[in-house]
Amino acid sequence: MEIAQIAVLVVISLVNALLPSQWRKWVLFVISLIIIYWLQPSLSIRWLDYTLPSIIIGISVITWWVVASREKKISPITALSREDSTSLVIILAIILLLTIPRYFDFPIALTSRPPEIWQVITIIIALIIILPLGSYLISFRWTAILLLLIILAFLIIIKSEVLSIHLSVFLRQQTGQDTGIASVIDIQWLGFSYVAFRLIHTIRDWQTGILPDLSLREFITYVIFFPAFTAGPIDRVERFLNDFRAIEKYNPFEANRFTEAAARICIGLFKKFFIADSLAIISLSHTSIDQALSAPALWLMLYAYALRLFFDFSGYTDIAIGIGILWGIQLPENFNRPYLKNTITTFWQSWHMTLSSWVRTYVYSPLSRQLLRSRYKNHVNIILLISTLATMLTIGIWHGITLPFIVWGLWHGIGLFIHKVWSDHTRAWLRRLRQHPGRDAAWRWTGVILTFHFVVLGWVWFVSSDLSSAFRLFLALFGVAP
Amino acid sequence: MIGWEWLTRYNYTRSFIVRVIAKAGLLFLLVNLIFWILQPLPIIGRISIYNILVPGRERLPYGESPEAYNLSLYNLDAMFASHNIARIKAPDEFRVAVIGDSAVWGVLLTNPSTLTGYLNRELLTFEGKKIVFYNLGYPTLSLTKDFIFLEFATRYQPDLILWLVTLESFPISDQLASPILQNNVSHLQRLHEEYGLDLDMNDARLVHPNIWDKTLLGQRRALADWWRLQLFGIGWSNTGIDQQIRGFEPRSNDFDQDTEWHTFTIDEPFIEADLAFSVLSASKKLPTQIPTIIINEPIYIADGANSDLHYNFWYPQWAYDRYRDMLQQQSEQNQWNYIDLWNQIPPERFTDSPVHMDEIGSQLLSEKVMIVLNNFLNELKDTN
Numbered sequence: 001m002e003i004a005q006i007a008v009l010v011v012i013s014l015v016n017a018l019l020p021s022q023w024r025k026w027v028l029f030v031i032s033l034i035i036i037y038w039l040q041p042s043l044s045i046r047w048l049d050y051t052l053p054s055i056i057i058g059i060s061v062i063t064w065w066v067v068a069s070r071e072k073k074i075s076p077i078t079a080l081s082r083e084d085s086t087s088l089v090i091i092l093a094i095i096l097l098l099t100i101p102r103y104f105d106f107p108i109a110l111t112s113r114p115p116e117i118w119q120v121i122t123i124i125i126a127l128i129i130i131l132p133l134g135s136y137l138i139s140f141r142w143t144a145i146l147l148l149l150i151i152l153a154f155l156i157i158i159k160s161e162v163l164s165i166h167l168s169v170f171l172r173q174q175t176g177q178d179t180g181i182a183s184v185i186d187i188q189w190l191g192f193s194y195v196a197f198r199l200i201h202t203i204r205d206w207q208t209g210i211l212p213d214l215s216l217r218e219f220i221t222y223v224i225f226f227p228a229f230t231a232g233p234i235d236r237v238e239r240f241l242n243d244f245r246a247i248e249k250y251n252p253f254e255a256n257r258f259t260e261a262a263a264r265i266c267i268g269l270f271k272k273f274f275i276a277d278s279l280a281i282i283s284l285s286h287t288s289i290d291q292a293l294s295a296p297a298l299w300l301m302l303y304a305y306a307l308r309l310f311f312d313f314s315g316y317t318d319i320a321i322g323i324g325i326l327w328g329i330q331l332p333e334n335f336n337r338p339y340l341k342n343t344i345t346t347f348w349q350s351w352h353m354t355l356s357s358w359v360r361t362y363v364y365s366p367l368s369r370q371l372l373r374s375r376y377k378n379h380v381n382i383i384l385l386i387s388t389l390a391t392m393l394t395i396g397i398w399h400g401i402t403l404p405f406i407v408w409g410l411w412h413g414i415g416l417f418i419h420k421v422w423s424d425h426t427r428a429w430l431r432r433l434r435q436h437p438g439r440d441a442a443w444r445w446t447g448v449i450l451t452f453h454f455v456v457l458g459w460v461w462f463v464s465s466d467l468s469s470a471f472r473l474f475l476a477l478f479g480v481a482p
Numbered sequence: 483m484i485g486w487e488w489l490t491r492y493n494y495t496r497s498f499i500v501r502v503i504a505k506a507g508l509l510f511l512l513v514n515l516i517f518w519i520l521q522p523l524p525i526i527g528r529i530s531i532y533n534i535l536v537p538g539r540e541r542l543p544y545g546e547s548p549e550a551y552n553l554s555l556y557n558l559d560a561m562f563a564s565h566n567i568a569r570i571k572a573p574d575e576f577r578v579a580v581i582g583d584s585a586v587w588g589v590l591l592t593n594p595s596t597l598t599g600y601l602n603r604e605l606l607t608f609e610g611k612k613i614v615f616y617n618l619g620y621p622t623l624s625l626t627k628d629f630i631f632l633e634f635a636t637r638y639q640p641d642l643i644l645w646l647v648t649l650e651s652f653p654i655s656d657q658l659a660s661p662i663l664q665n666n667v668s669h670l671q672r673l674h675e676e677y678g679l680d681l682d683m684n685d686a687r688l689v690h691p692n693i694w695d696k697t698l699l700g701q702r703r704a705l706a707d708w709w710r711l712q713l714f715g716i717g718w719s720n721t722g723i724d725q726q727i728r729g730f731e732p733r734s735n736d737f738d739q740d741t742e743w744h745t746f747t748i749d750e751p752f753i754e755a756d757l758a759f760s761v762l763s764a765s766k767k768l769p770t771q772i773p774t775i776i777i778n779e780p781i782y783i784a785d786g787a788n789s790d791l792h793y794n795f796w797y798p799q800w801a802y803d804r805y806r807d808m809l810q811q812q813s814e815q816n817q818w819n820y821i822d823l824w825n826q827i828p829p830e831r832f833t834d835s836p837v838h839m840d841e842i843g844s845q846l847l848s849e850k851v852m853i854v855l856n857n858f859l860n861e862l863k864d865t866n
Contacts, residue, residue: 253496255494255495255496255498255499256490256493256494258494258499259489259494259498259499259502260483260486260489260490262499263489264486264489278709278713281548281551281710281713281714281716281717282713282716282717282720285549287549288717288720288721291720291721291723292720292721293720293721293722294720297719297720297721298720300716300720301717301720321483330483333483333484333485333486335485336484336485337485
């Protein structure tokens with residue numbers, strides 16, 4: 001997000017605070033719907049920057065349809081509450097209204113290439129007919145599985161360079177555009193990585209019967225809550241609901257909350273637009289890997305890269321949390337001084353906390369439970385290794401389906417496994433060490449330095465475009481000419 | 483909020499918020515006012531990590547290219563502070579500042595392959611002092627731009643100046659076309675007054691800052707540029723890269739029959755007053771008398787269609803020949819140290835413009851310049 005876009009979001013949030021409190025839920029719902037179109041970058045494929053946010057809304061509505069309360073499943077149309085019907089009408093109205101700039105010049109165009117209004121209407125009517133019919137033909141259980149597969153398919157496509165290019169070629173063929181210039185940039189789908197994880201979370205919780213009842217307005221606002229839309233955090237729906245349902249009573253100008261919001265936004269802006277952007281100039285990149293003249297120069301650039309990642313991402317999180325507070329939604333923290341942690345386990349408990357918590361809940365725990373029930377149940381370390389590697393691999397792949405990201409995930413997976421085994425073996429020794437504060441502090445700081453460098457060296461995989469350049473970089477960092 | 487206890491443990495009040503906003507607002511106004519009064523950008527420009535924490539740049543910052551750790555900015559103090567000419571002059575150093583356009587700066591050339599790069603390889607000495615050449619070329623065509631850099635360079639105690647010129651830098655009408663001049667009106671005004679340069683100070687292209695432009699907020703871009711220049715210094719020192727050298731489209735070799743040059747034709751040609759000879763003369767008025775050698779830089783000589791009418795894409799033959807005659811005459815009249823190297827480099831050594839050369843061309847030019855320099859220094863030794 002640009003600084004001007006953040007300023008607009010802050011102003012909108014402040015204006016909302018002045019509105020009558022009973023309007024706020026609706027305002028947040030509508031604003032979130034509009035903003036996902038506004039934030040979506042322009043794409044060169046015709047209609048796509050309109051279509052992608054529309055798909056997010058569409059898939060979210062369908063997911064809600066599946067995971068909503070039992071009564072709606074029995075009689076979908078008649079069971080719609082007045083609030084749900086109104087929400088649906090608002091969603092359809094916004095989707096249709098956003099096609100109007102195609103016919104008239106508006107000073108603010110939220111989307112650069114909307115399709116014809118009749119095309120959108122046709123798709124909406126088709127969905128309205130197919131979905132209720134489909135719900136009679138396929139059980140919600142299977143629909144949920146189908147939805148999970150669709151969401152995962154979308155996620156895999158946007159995370160894979162090869163598949164993205166194939167999709168770009170396909171879409172360009174459909175729109176009669178030049179396929180020779182198809183590229184990954186054509187499929188820049190803003191926010192979907194986070195939306196996908198929120199949707200999967202709701203579907204899985206529905207499958208296990210722990211998802212609370214949600215109205216359409218609540219569900220959509222949770223999935224596309226605009227401060228967290230582009231870069232998280234990934235909130236849990238039940239926590240979000242508690243805040244959302246109380247926002248009418250919330251006073252955004254209450255001194256403590258307002259101060260916290262303003263401080264978080266200002267600190268976030270400083271972190272992102274001054275510290276991170278300054279570090280970006282000197283940090284390692286695809287191009288600078290082969291440019292550095294010496295090993296110390298590479299280390300300097302690698303440290304800058306590590307710090308830049310932290311300040312960039314945590315800056316965005318601070319801004320999101322700050323804007324969230326202005327709306328009465330307390331988003332979860334994502335970072336807790338990760339580079340000052342003395343073990344790789346505590347690092348992952350304080351780096352992108354909402355992602356790691358999500359993956360722990362939906363990958364690590366079910367997988368290790370499953371393995372504990374299997375024939376490996378007596379091999380705890382094997383179960384631990386497989387579950388940890390699968391968890392970290394998921395996090396790696398979530399960043400992009402490339403070999404370097406996969407190796408980065410494995411790097412951390414192996415690190416976490418070794419640390420777990422090692423800490424199990426040294427627990428008694430560590431307990432004795434705590435009785436000697438000096439030695440304990442020295443040990444802790446050694447741990448901080450070692451953990452920091454393990455993470456920093458892990459970023460080598462993250463920054464490299466392929467494995468060979470990562471290996472070259474490793475050699476160069478240790479003064480070995482490739 | 484995990485990790486944010488320092489922020490949440492206090493009980494804030496509305497009056498606290500009002501006080502913070504009021505104080506922040508006042509501080510903001512005050513800083514802007516101070517900035518407006520003091521105009522500290524030149525002083526800030528002189529604060530530099532170059533030549534202290536990282537080596538100075540071998541040519542002036544130019545080009546919006548983060549991948550090459552380079553940018554264009556208008557703060558002359560910051561530009562020169564980032565250059566290696568700003569380092570302390572050694573007692574046994576004979577400092578030569580080389581002024582000129584993009585050919586001197588070295589478009590499409592790495593630093594060691596520029597004219598100064600090759601000249602420095604020769605490890606020349608003069609009266610026991612090591613001759614060090616400094617690349618002060620800058621990629622726009624204007625003698626006034628060259629002069630502003632020349633005048634700035636005198637702060638750094640050069641012992642000799644090599645000034646490479648070409649006809650495209652001479653038209654009076656284009657003297658102010660360079661953005662670096664347009665955004666340095668106060669410098670330009672001073673030069674106009676002190677040296678009597680023939681410039682239209684009411685030219686609409688000149689950027690006269692208003693009150694707003696003089697505040698901190700108005701100069702945020704200039705400040706950000708200064709900051710980026712410092713940060714790029716780390717990348718520059720780590721990599722030695724200051725230009726992205728990619729493929730290029732070769733200079734044209736075929737031309738049409740039209741022989742107009744700027745607004746002049748063979749029937750209504752330019753006269754001396756149309757060219758900025760006054761700027762060359764002004765260099766003689768510099769407070770510190772620094773010997774200057776003016777060199778008419780080599781140009782590409784085409785052999786394609788209508789090459790009997792044109793030397794190259796820039797120059798119809800009549801215009802260039804006339805210019806050379808005029809420059810020769812002016813040099814004799816004003817006793818300038820003038821050398822004409824216009825046809826000294828083979829055409830195949832030119833790259834994307836009539837004056838940009840490849841590495842070999844640059845090396846050949848350095849050999850020619852070295853001969854000129856040796857002759858000049860011998861003469862200088864004799865007079866000393």
